[in-house]
Amino acid sequence: MSDYDVVVIGAGPAGYVAAIRAAQLGQKTAVVDKQWLGGVCLNVGCIPSKALLRNADVAHTLRERGKEFGFTMENLKLDFTVAVKRSRQVSDRLTKGVGFLMRKHKIDVHMGEAKITAKDTISVKDSEGRTTELKTKNIVIATGANAAVPSGWKVDGEKILTYLEAILQEKLPKSVIVIGSGAIGVEFSTIWKSYGVDVTIVEMLPRLLPLEDEEVSTELSKKKASRCWLGTGWNPWRPRAKGCKSKSPRRREKRLSKRTKHWSRSGWYRTAKGWAWKSWAYSCQSTASSRSTNAWRRTSLGYGRSVM
């Protein structure tokens, strides 16, 4: 049993920084993590993805713009295994840095799964099943987030991957569909595309990087290559109704109009010229009229936009 002023659960960027600050303020501090120091970001997120993006940048330059830069290669070979190994090395180096920071600030590190058993008690179960009890005056919960997997889908590491399997795998897929064009989806698409994988992005909102400024999406959409289905309104979290596979146009229209209702969206959006009221193409279509369905089709299926 150890007594602390502060115990932080989770040693990701939120947790280890909180622990350092608490220690700097004179608190006796411990950090608990069930897996690794540095959390998702340093181990399987921001850092290795940026290392892979650097590789992707070089690969893209050599493959697509070699002549322009003065490189001529008869037999260019790109080894993705080496890229992944390099990303692991970068990641390891930085996680070791977090260990150093913990020691420097005299923060105890407990590796194991934390469970809050009372308002001042945390039990930590390590990988060998041993349990340690930590007594503490304050608890900081910094346990991060998990990948949301659509219901009914099973991540098997082969056909269906989350970011975790994707960032660790050394082999490249021949083709891939990336669901979601947020930062992470676009990063993986860029990496794979640069290595010659056939990438298709599916995004339910009308533009790439829908949470960023519109100008950013516009710029990205100008780039060459992969297919991108925008504004599909496809909600993978909604279980597919029986018969969804049917190619019958009537059923399809019915289905589309239902989704239209669900995903209608309009509002004030910032544009290059200031604020403007916008209704996304599918936002005003709540009935199954052919006009609305066609409009939907124009938005959702008609544009195979080029990205990356």
Ligand SMILES: Cc1cc2nc3c(=O)[nH]c(=O)nc-3n(C[C@H](O)[C@H](O)[C@H](O)COP(=O)(O)OP(=O)(O)OC[C@H]3O[C@@H](n4cnc5c(N)ncnc54)[C@H](O)[C@@H]3O)c2cc1C
């Ligand atoms: C591919 C990818 C690229 C990304 N790129 C960027 C980027 O460029 N820029 C950016 O800002 N963000 C990026 N992110 C997001 C970033 O990784 C997260 O925002 C960040 O890791 C969140 O930090 P956190 O400390 O809140 O949680 P996490 O990093 O998830 O850390 C939580 C920690 O808590 C531990 N934990 C959970 N439950 C328990 C428990 N019961 N007991 C003990 N420990 C527990 C976990 O093991 C984990 O180590 C990226 C993410 C991914 C997946």
